[in-house]
Amino acid sequence: MDSQKLEWMEVERRNRISRGTRGYRADEERESIEFQEIDSEELQRLRRNRQRRLRQKRQKRIQRIRRMIALFLLLAAIGLICGIVIGVKLLVERKASTEQAMAVDKIQKTAVSPAEENKWEDFYAASLSVPAMDVQLLTINEFSRPGELLPKVKNIFIHYTANPGTDAEQNRNYFQSLADTRERSASTHFIIGYEGEIVQCIPTREIAYAVMKRNYDSISIECCYVDESGKFTDATYDSLIQLTAWLLHKYELTPEDVLRHYDVGGKNCPKYYVENEEEWEKFLLNLGGYMEDIAQAHRNSVEGE
Secondary structure (H helix, E strand, O other), X not given: OOHHHHHHHHHHHHHHHHHHHHHHHHHHHHHHHHHHHHHHHHHHHHHXXXXXXXXXXXXXXXXXXXXXXXXXXXXXXXXXXXXXXXXXXXXXXXXXXXXHHHHHHHHHHOOOOHHHXXXXXXXXXXXXXXXXXEEOOOOOEOOOEOOOEOOOOXXXXXXEOOOOOOOHHHHXXXXXXXXXXXXXXXXXXXXXXXXXXXXXXXXOOEOOOOOHHHOOOEEEEEEOOOOOOOOOOHHHHHHXXXXXXXXXXXXXOOHHHEEEHHHHOOOOXXXXXXXXHHHHHHHHHHHHHHHHHHHHHHHHHHHHO
């Protein structure tokens, strides 16, 4: 071969090598681009996942905050309701205390003068029989008949049983049952049924659990009634007049010393005479009239001797 042909062949060889290198680099570039595209898609997917997790966390945080706000509002509402209830209770108690103070003030203002006391001397001097009664004393127990001595008697309290349609013996048996049930402490000295029958539960020398703050200086009378009005029957009313007058005679008290349970504590007892003040005043007038009749009868008998 001549030299020119050799040179041509060498150039061709170099060209072929050159083309082969460029192809290889092109392939590498193509692969690099493809890898970049793959990496970019993966990165986007990861980004999307991260954003989704962030959204979920944000939503959970919002829900948690909402629950906390709801709980706070609920607690605030409960606190407000409790405050209202306590406020109403305090107002009721204050009203009851004010009414009690007014009742005591009224009693003090109408306290009997020496002349008034002399008015009842003939009544105390009269011979007065014990009203007919069925003595069914409770057994001594911690919850209805503690057996403690009654030191003095300053007032006679009138109550109602708060059990419409129940008779005297049923209410007496209820007080007796407290010895077994122990659900509360309650009792009375006397119960008058709606047919006028009188049942004695506790001796007058012992205390009864009838007026919480006044158990140690008072006698209590419970009265049965028929309907929800709390009004006593005529038979109950007449027996109440007789029994109360006998107790006033026994302890040398006056009609002003007869009180409702309501007058010391504000309890709606006896219901009819709390809700109808004029009827209570009428009862006291009738009681005083009954006592005056006894006093007049005594005076007549003394003058006739």
